[in-house]
Amino acid sequence: MEKTLDQDRVKEFLERVMIDSGAALAGLCTSIGTRLGLYRAMAGAGPLTSEALAARTGLDERYVREWLASQVAGQYVHHEPGTDTYVFPDEHAAVLADPASPAYAAGAFAMLQAASATARCSWRTRTPAPASTASTSTARPSRGRGERRRSRAWPTG
Template identity: 50%
Template sequence: MTQLASPPAPNEIEAFIGQVVTDLSAAFSGVLVNVGRKLGLYQAMAELGSCTSVALAEATGIRERYVREWLANQAAGGYVAYDPERQTYVLPRAQAMVLADDQSPIFMAPAFDVAASFWLDEDQIVQTFRSGEGLGWHAHNHRLFCGTESFFRTGYRAYLVSEWLPALDGVIERLTRGARVADIGCGHGASTIVMAQAFPESSFVGLDYHDASIATARQRAAEQGVTGNITFEVRSATEFDGENFDLVCFMDCLHDLGDPVGALAQCRKALKPDGKALLVEPYAGDRLEENLTPIGRMYYAASAMACTPNSLSQEVGLGLGAQAGEERLRKVAREAGFSNLRRAAQTPVNLILELTP
């Protein structure tokens, strides 16, 4: 180890140790968030209001000793509030919207399943770094697929129909009358199903190279009674063909593709002359220093373990990464033959971009 010119000050060491302890605490506790969600502890607390560990144990059928320890951890992390005088716990409304209500526009609990999948795939990820080779989406633990579906579905339900599609010029009118729509890289079909439910006069096709995800997408559509105007096909983004589409969507997936330029070029060929492409991408600035934030940290982690390896596993292997930024995406779109890329909307976690031929 290189000898430092001068040792760090004690307060600098203490500060960084404190940061690492905070991160370790979050990493350990993330498992208990999954436990709480899967055992219904958060939902029960939302229904009970102020409660003791005994009351929560009785409501959920979980042994009280485990519930007591879980509650103490959640209180230490600020996920639940503790009243020391009454020795009761409560799940505040804000926390309930994030952790307990799966219909909430800010429901985030499933993201911890994504984190769990990365830990389970740690050996594969280490080997990928060593070899420099790629790691396809399909090769990850199945919890990545379900966690991603549930986490992204929250945003699609909250914003896709009410804000993102209306931000595209003339698209809502087309969808209401009846349009042809392709959803590339659809995964479990969360975004495709949301659109098909909202616009019954339009037809939707979801495409993904992962056959297991397409099988799940078909099951999800059937479970929700959305079958008349929706189909799913196993096909990669660059194999996508067809013509006269009014809208082609890439929902949180363009940066994962090995050949995003080729995929957008195929998309352009499939669009009507006045058709549009919708890109929903992770929010990012164009410079690294703009992304050195908690959200940027999360996205760079996902990018290093899933997005970039998936791209490098495919032909071309451009490796855009999850923090490509608007200007880099604009360059990709121009190389694919699109004349214009416009930021139509944004959220704290997403860029919503409109492409026109």
């Protein structure tokens, strides 16, 4: 029996999923900025190039540049095209770089890592799924040769 889908409802739900996906990626980028000290390094520093921010944080410039692009897209960081520099406004620093500020909210993003680790450990089944449901198994795929858990370009703190 063929199902007839209400295309308006499909479109409405697809839009919701896309909005949630964008929010998840923005949250991940914010978590990265917090964990790696990028926001702290930018706070009060004035205009910085991606090279200068990479030097301040000891991170790979290419990844810092990509992270900055995501922050500009989300309007967390301002880009000055004439000088190719980036500015982290003081008002944004109060929210993401100053733990003494009553507006500090970076802790919410730290929960992302903990939630992910909890799900990885707690949600796994110890018994293999039957062959008929193997595609929905929660078993972790094996890593291929040469794959690493973490990139060496992003040091952990």
